[in-house]
Amino acid sequence: MTYFILANPNSGAKKGAHSLDLLLSYFKENQVDFQLFTTTKSGQESELIYDILSLKSPDDVILIIGGDGTISLAMSALPADVPFAYLPAGSGNDFARSLSLEHDPICAFKAIENGHLHEIYVLKYESKNLSGFALNNIGIGLDAQIVKSANRGKLKIWLNKIKLGQLAYLMTALHVLFTKKPFSVTIESMASDLTSDKILSQKIKFQRAFLMTFTKHSFFGGGVKISPTASNLNDEIHLVEFNRLPMRKIFPVIPKVLKGTHLNHPGFTHLISKQFIVKTEENQPVQIDGESSEINANEPLKLSTEKRTIIY
Ligand SMILES: Nc1ncnc2c1ncn2[C@@H]1O[C@H](COP(=O)(O)OP(=O)(O)OP(=O)(O)O)[C@@H](O)[C@H]1O
Numbered sequence: 001m002t003y004f005i006l007a008n009p010n011s012g013a014k015k016g017a018h019s020l021d022l023l024l025s026y027f028k029e030n031q032v033d034f035q036l037f038t039t040t041k042s043g044q045e046s047e048l049i050y051d052i053l054s055l056k057s058p059d060d061v062i063l064i065i066g067g068d069g070t071i072s073l074a075m076s077a078l079p080a081d082v083p084f085a086y087l088p089a090g091s092g093n094d095f096a097r098s099l100s101l102e103h104d105p106i107c108a109f110k111a112i113e114n115g116h117l118h119e120i121y122v123l124k125y126e127s128k129n130l131s132g133f134a135l136n137n138i139g140i141g142l143d144a145q146i147v148k149s150a151n152r153g154k155l156k157i158w159l160n161k162i163k164l165g166q167l168a169y170l171m172t173a174l175h176v177l178f179t180k181k182p183f184s185v186t187i188e189s190m191a192s193d194l195t196s197d198k199i200l201s202q203k204i205k206f207q208r209a210f211l212m213t214f215t216k217h218s219f220f221g222g223g224v225k226i227s228p229t230a231s232n233l234n235d236e237i238h239l240v241e242f243n244r245l246p247m248r249k250i251f252p253v254i255p256k257v258l259k260g261t262h263l264n265h266p267g268f269t270h271l272i273s274k275q276f277i278v279k280t281e282e283n284q285p286v287q288i289d290g291e292s293s294e295i296n297a298n299e300p301l302k303l304s305t306e307k308r309t310i311i312y
Helices: 011-029 045-055 068-075 094-098 105-113 142-152 154-161 165-179 253-259
Strands: 003-007 034-038 061-066 084-088 117-126 131-134 137-141 183-189 203-215 237-243 268-273 276-280 284-288 291-295 301-311
Touching (some): 003 045, 011 061, 034 045, 068 131, 068 291, 084 094, 142 165, 142 203, 142 284, 183 237, 203 276, 237 301
Parallel strands (some): 003 061
Antiparallel strands (some): 117 131, 137 284, 237 268, 276 301
């Protein structure tokens, strides 16, 4: 049996490279058979997954090493019936947190070696210009703008070099918090509003949406419990929407979000559905597991789930 490794050495400010080094030494010492496929720049994940699929036999295992972005991009190329294993090496690691996966590379590998097949549900997204799979969350609005601004900022590259990448996010987040405008969006769903116990109609229009996150498990942004009851062990998608309020009303909400007690605040809507269709009135940035993208005005984005198999 061979481990086919897809690794992003750049993930987690080079944590990927460090984890890979430790793992390869362990493999050599313990005569574990492997083939290595390392990304050298962004955007190679699908191509490498296709290479692996053309070489592996059914008993071999695909092992992905990287952050949430790496596993999400790999997932979009991986057929639903092919199991995968994952060794977290990012900065946020929300997917690993959702399944309480080991973080130490050798412990994580041992858990995989002695592991079992587990079924999980991932988010499937489809629009005219955008399609793929996400394991964590898809966000439109505040979070998407933060990811977009932080990724293109020269500040992030410089602060990452001196291991202060989190500070770049914090500074960008504050700037976006003050400058991001509300947006108008229509959601179609079969959902009940858990904040008011009411069954809501299938079509809801938010005129002043500020943060809109569709999540497949509790965690968001590196450990924030955006929807504490969400789970990737079932096929329900949780939507958390927050309206643009005056700044003086937003600041008291932040500690509630950090504690995971925000959903009973009147500024939030919390919906659960197996499928959502989202339509914005203007082009909006979108973040897909921390990767920046954009949805076009009036082009419906359909969100549903698909079952996948992970080994741990
Ligand atoms: N060798 C590479 N050099 C630069 N970028 C890369 C490389 N390989 C992959 N990428 C890009 O890195 C991004 C994914 O990074 P990933 O999300 O895994 O790490 P992270 O951002 O550090 O962690 P997290 O998302 O958990 O916070 C993708 O955009 C991917 O295409």
